[in-house]
Amino acid sequence: GAVVSQHPSWVICKSGTSVKIECRSLDFQATTMFWYRQFPKQSLMLMATSNEGSKATYEQGVEKDKFLINHASLTLSTLTVTSAHPEDSSFYICSARGATGFHEQYFGPGTRLTVT
Amino acid sequence: GQNIDQPTEMTATEGAIVQINCTYQTSGFNGLFWYQQHAGEAPTFLSYNVLDGLEEKGRFSSFLSRSKGYSYLLLKELQMKDSASYLCAVTDSNYQLIWGAGTKLIIKP
Numbered sequence: 001g002a003v004v005s006q007h008p009s010w011v012i013c014k015s016g017t018s019v020k021i022e023c024r025s026l027d028f029q030a031t032t033m034f035w036y037r038q039f040p041k042q043s044l045m046l047m048a049t050s051n052e053g054s055k056a057t058y059e060q061g062v063e064k065d066k067f068l069i070n071h072a073s074l075t076l077s078t079l080t081v082t083s084a085h086p087e088d089s090s091f092y093i094c095s096a097r098g099a100t101g102f103h104e105q106y107f108g109p110g111t112r113l114t115v116t
Numbered sequence: 117g118q119n120i121d122q123p124t125e126m127t128a129t130e131g132a133i134v135q136i137n138c139t140y141q142t143s144g145f146n147g148l149f150w151y152q153q154h155a156g157e158a159p160t161f162l163s164y165n166v167l168d169g170l171e172e173k174g175r176f177s178s179f180l181s182r183s184k185g186y187s188y189l190l191l192k193e194l195q196m197k198d199s200a201s202y203l204c205a206v207t208d209s210n211y212q213l214i215w216g217a218g219t220k221l222i223i224k225p
Contacts, residue, residue, distance in 0.1 A: 034213075043203070043217040044159070093158045104149065105213060107158040 002028045004096050006108035013084055013115055020080045021111045023094030029074035030096035034105060035067075038091045050077055084115045118142045120216035122204050127222045128194055136189045136202050136219045144209020150178050150189045151203040153218065159203055162189070191221075199223045 003026040013019050023033060032051050036044045048064075050056035050071035058064045068080040077096075081088055091112050095105035120140045128134040140148070147166040151159035165171055165180035165187060177190040189202055204216040 044215050046213075046215070049212075091156070104161055104164060107151075107160070110158040112156075 002096075002098070002106040004030075004094065004106045004108040006094055006111050008111060009109060010112040011114070013113070015085055015115055016083055018080055018082045019084055019113060020078055021092055021094075021113075023077045023079070023096070023108050025075045025096045025098075025106070028096075028098045028106075030077070030098060031074065032097045033071055033077040034095045034097070035069060035077075035079050036093045036095065038093060038110075040091075044093065047079075081113065084113070086115045089113055089115045118208065118214050120204055120206060120214055122202075122216045122219045124217070125220045125222065127224060128191075130194055130196060130223055130225050132194050133190065133192050134194060134221065136191075136204075136221065138187045138189070138204035138216055140185050140187070140204070140206045140214070140216075142206050142208045142214055145182060146207040146209065146211055148178075148180055148187050149203075149205045149207070149213070150176075150187075151205065153201045153203060155200075162202075194223050196223050196225070 005024045007022045035047045038044050046059050047062045048056040048058045048069050050069050052071050052074050056069035071077040091110050093110040094108045097105050122138045149164050150162040152162050153159040163178035170179045175192045180187045201218040201220050203218045206214045
């Protein structure tokens, strides 16, 4: 089956610093990648959708200047949390969808971000 | 607006059967997914229904009625490892995935 990796799996950073999270599709070309955030005991919240080579589409309420998304290739998307604050601490999950087949999203294992 | 409803929490006994329901109201329909999510982990794919009827896959089955905007996930021979959240998600006319809040399933011995 399709495999999506995320790196790092967890990260602790100080308030005010920036953190980059990578999402890679290992055995298929991901024309579309999705970034989600999940707070404890809550459902997934879609942050943004990105298509390879074009700007990401952000959901309402998500600051595009704070959460920078780059989908530079068909196998890699990155999410950079800029000037992180403790309230940005969350579980960030990416998913990827290929150009063919049905519309399943393949999820990465997630990245747990803790901002101190 | 678009809406997906599923129960917040359910409890079942090991070895038993449980049915998790999902109702949806979306702008268009291009398929319904069920995902399993264990605490602290990312969701994993369970099933996909785009036509009416029952899809069986081992201990798990998923049913869809498009006219009723209704689906259920049926889990048989429950095991302790089935304790997880089960997420219902619908792809709308723009192929956007609309997520339900998830059903936390607690399995008791």
